[in-house]
Amino acid sequence: MEQQQLSNATRMVDARDVHKFFNQTEVLRGVSLSVARGEVVVIIGPSGSGKTTFLRCLNHLEKIQRGTITIDGENIGYRQVNGKLVEDQEASIAKVRAQIGMVFQRFNLFPHMTALQNIIEAPIHVLGLSQAEAEASARALLAKVGLDHKADAYPNKLSGGQQQRVAIARALAMNPKLMLFDEATSALDPELVGEVLKVMKQLAEEGMTMVVVTHEMGFAREVADRVVVMDQGQIIEQAPPAQLFNDPQQERTRTFLGMVARAN
């Protein structure tokens, strides 16, 4: 998976020289990352290194100040107009976002809707599916994440692990080309982490293109095609997991992996 050799046809994510400022602080300092169709990229790195911010830039929840991001060949959030970046109309941003699933650390299920209603909301109101179509596929997705018996439960009646699985089903209901996971298991009790990772692993095996920010090194080792290490707003190293974990090239990567190993 040498990213430089990816042709346009196989490239799902193409971020080039992304710079992001919060006020005066530059939190992304020229991040470039390509993700191939069907590839699973896991992003690791110390706290505050910009992993979440970068992920949020990929579906334009954050604006970027320099660089370009394309998803499946389409610009996200910006058009080039006479060599200048101009922010897109809301409608066209929404259109690209509809093709990108995002799973949040804190689930963000809609608390006033049942699990099923959470899942059918966007397919009906964004994709224009009929209630019956949307429900049928929602029930299939609930079964897939092992929660078909919880269709009518409100989020506050579900465990964290169950809520996160509903959130994954909700994202999948849009038939996304790409799934983004931001520490999907970090808010969970340890005994609930496994059930969510299992769903994510299954998704990877089915060929979903995924960008996963996680502290779960086991998952990275087992599922990732490529592991990307971020530090201080930059990608400092990337390699297939076996290579990266066994033979890290950068001193900072070694320090970080050492810290993680001691923490576990």
Added chain:
Amino acid sequence: MASTGMYMGVLAQQFQWNIVWQFLFKPAIVQGVIITVVLAVLAQITGTVIGLLIYLLRRTILRPVADFYIWIFRGTPLLVQLLFLTNIFPYLGLTRALNSSTIFNDLGFQYIPLSAFLGAFLAFSFNEGAYMAEIMRAGIDAIDPGQMEAAKSLGMSYGLSMRRVILPQAARVIIPPLGNEFNSMLKTTSLASAFGVLELYNAGAGIGQSLFQPLELAVDLSIWYLLMTTLWGFVQSYLERRFNASTTDGMTNTTFLDRILGRGNKSPSPTKETTAEAAISGGRR
């Protein structure tokens, strides 16, 4: 009053309950009730929409416009706003067109100059909008920003996210103060009487004056206003319960008694809710 022969002084007037009952359902009074309710409902709905628009406007580059609006309508007396808006039509050359309208007569009411009704409606609406903006802000800002982000990440537009995700959750926070606003509105519409709108107060006070029985008619007015605000109290409690039930991490339920006695739901603090709810349901059973 039970002992009818009680001496009350030569100039003292006898309070007559029969006048109270006689006028309670007089068509003029009932019409006044209807005008009051219609005016209050229209102004509250419009004011709520204006409040939402002002809230949205404050989040754009046009924020100074919204702030100016709030500054004006909170910084001047409602009575002055009424004076302004009920008298603006002559300056717009619209008075004749408005006041030749027989809409109230056509509906079987006494004549009310449409310019007065419309002006009062606008004044109450605009004024309410300035206050509803703050209530909307408190309600909407109480929602976790993660909700909007989740909606957006599903490809929902800002408007759709607001309508389907944010506002239904904010409603739980908005409805108690909104209900209190409407309770005030029902009573505040009486100010329109000063500008020729024949609403409840105007109708009742007018009759009272012409009969030299102001107190009896004041009792009639009190009965009607209490009836309206009490009925609204029922509706409000129902709405609050419904929105608490449909959203999951709820706030305290306000009982009907709490509502009409003004012991409102002031604490959205999640730690207090369980005890408060237990106390309420325990007290009722």
